[in-house]
Amino acid sequence: MSDREARKRSTLRDVARRSGVSVATVSRVLNAPMRVSQATRERVQSAITELRFFPSAAARAINSGRTRLVGALVPTLDNAIFARFLEALEGGLAERGLSLVVATTNGDPEREAAKAQSLIDCGAEGLVLSGVTRAASFDALVERAQMPVIATSYFDPDYRYPTIGYENGTVARIALSHLIDLGHREIAVLHGPVHNNDRTRARLQGLEPPKNITLCHWETDLSVGGGSAAVNRLLSGRMPTAILCLSDVLATGALYALRRHGIAVPEQTSVMGIDDLPSSAFTRPALTTVRLQVREMGAATAEALADWIEEGHRPEPRDLGPKLIVRETAAPPVAGVNDGRKTRR
């Protein structure tokens, strides 16, 4: 084997030269082997093996005009809800022969625009977004690229890109209504950062309480630790009869903190979450929550985006209806029980 051959990746031409045929024949061996005589095919095959040839993705892409790549922009992977969504999205895309490139934005629209650029630069044929807050530069980018874009975790039929998700306001309202129906009048609302999260903002906006209901809001980190910390803070003031957590991770943390302070759930305080993480059915007590159909959202997004890319059908916005999941952490308030609360430790 000569130096030239050993130097780097071999190409179609190298294989053609080696096996004494034209490049067209080698290409045929690769793409339509039955259209090449067996003798030639075998000769070419052995040259391919000897030269460790394998075709360049870029060269194929340039001809087909297809990269079969889809980009997803999510705030973070380090959150069970996005991870689950991406898991389902990846599965659905893979079934349709598409691969998933992920990029994290940390909820920052400018960063989203920058990462979108890099996704386009690497050849993404479509984009999956989270929420509906965009930087102007993002829209300009998509305007030029004329590329399929779907926004998820949000349902808004009037949004400029098709949305697949849920009405976050409604989701929050379902949870709040459940607590009100149970008889709660003073409710603490725990939520993650608002400034970089339009889903949280939309949930908050959905919480227009009736006149006789008092809500007080506690913003904290969107993590189990954040939920715990918020409850610790909350306990220094007047205790509400229920804590509505705008995310199950916060609720999980809240339950831990309440337990630490010896506050019985739901006897002394009710707790609700939103998301219905797989673990939420197993907390002690089991968490009453609102299920967001995140896997379905991933699957639906994969299907819709694949169809848009392949067939050019812009999908209709789609609302994955949330479901109230009644478990053990929410119960009617017991009159007077809040005044005699014990605070162990």
Add this chain to the structure above:
Amino acid sequence: MSDREARKRSTLRDVARRSGVSVATVSRVLNAPMRVSQATRERVQSAITELRFFPSAAARAINSGRTRLVGALVPTLDNAIFARFLEALEGGLAERGLSLVVATTNGDPEREAAKAQSLIDCGAEGLVLSGVTRAASFDALVERAQMPVIATSYFDPDYRYPTIGYENGTVARIALSHLIDLGHREIAVLHGPVHNNDRTRARLQGLEPPKNITLCHWETDLSVGGGSAAVNRLLSGRMPTAILCLSDVLATGALYALRRHGIAVPEQTSVMGIDDLPSSAFTRPALTTVRLQVREMGAATAEALADWIEEGHRPEPRDLGPKLIVRETAAPPVAGVNDGRKTRR
């Protein structure tokens, strides 16, 4: 604007024609604007805008020979530990101008090989793997592609691909030793499925107990629910003084189940995990565990793989030392306490 122009994506040639310059000049406007006179540059820029031109990733890739794409093969995203790893990996790669394509394998080596093929087909320049169990077809693939490959979540300096991770046997041993040092002699070991998970197998193999120690193994789903279920099963038999969970999600589920049955931790049973998830510091009681430096693993993998791809330096295997994190769930066994266990509900 003519039909031809409106029909589909415009190319460099279209822009050149429109602005009355050569393709080389347009290319220069894109890549080295200072080498083009201002007048020409502006003319070309406006043609670019009018035609909504933007360059094809594939065509660039074919020239540079670079796609700037890296593939990651993980069993699932629906597991906090892999999600955290990928989060850090994506961040590290993005800093170095690389994008991350993810593919899930469900722990199946054949599926891994198939997905690896699709990653290569879409142009990945390097691969990140989990564990050390490979299908033969995978090795054949990499052999041909001659592509940088790093195996993670595992440390084995003799493995055929460089590993960045931890010695799973050692990790498990650290946890076991801690329990033994506390005085436990009868220990239940909870772990996820063994057949598709070499990390779990390696952890199990690390658990060679001294003579006077009894271990009994419980295999279950790798989820909070799985941990709960295993403890429910375990309670029907003789109660050990400690439960060693080979993963924090199992430990979280175990704690929930123990609480449900009114078994005090650590007074009646000690519990240990492995991973140190962010939530593990907040469980009640706080989980004693072994920290796997997963973010560091992601960052180190990004750095090593980027260096391999760009500079051709094959990285040295790297062991991210695990750390024992002593919190509240593990304490010395209290003699006799196990016999008088109460099983509420």
Add this chain to the structure above:
DNA sequence: AAGCGTGATAAAACTAGTTACAAGAGTCAA
């Protein structure tokens, strides 16, 4: 024996960019 269809293969055009090289114009110093 001429004509025709078919199968196998080669030649060349094509995809959409980058880049080496050449050429012309303008500036400046000797």
Add this chain to the structure above:
DNA sequence: TTGACTCTTGTAACTAGTTTTATCACGCTT
């Protein structure tokens, strides 16, 4: 005035594949 130099731009080759068109040999008909 001429040579050297820079600045700007165009021509054409190049990347690594796919695809269209053309050619040729072969066997079969008439």
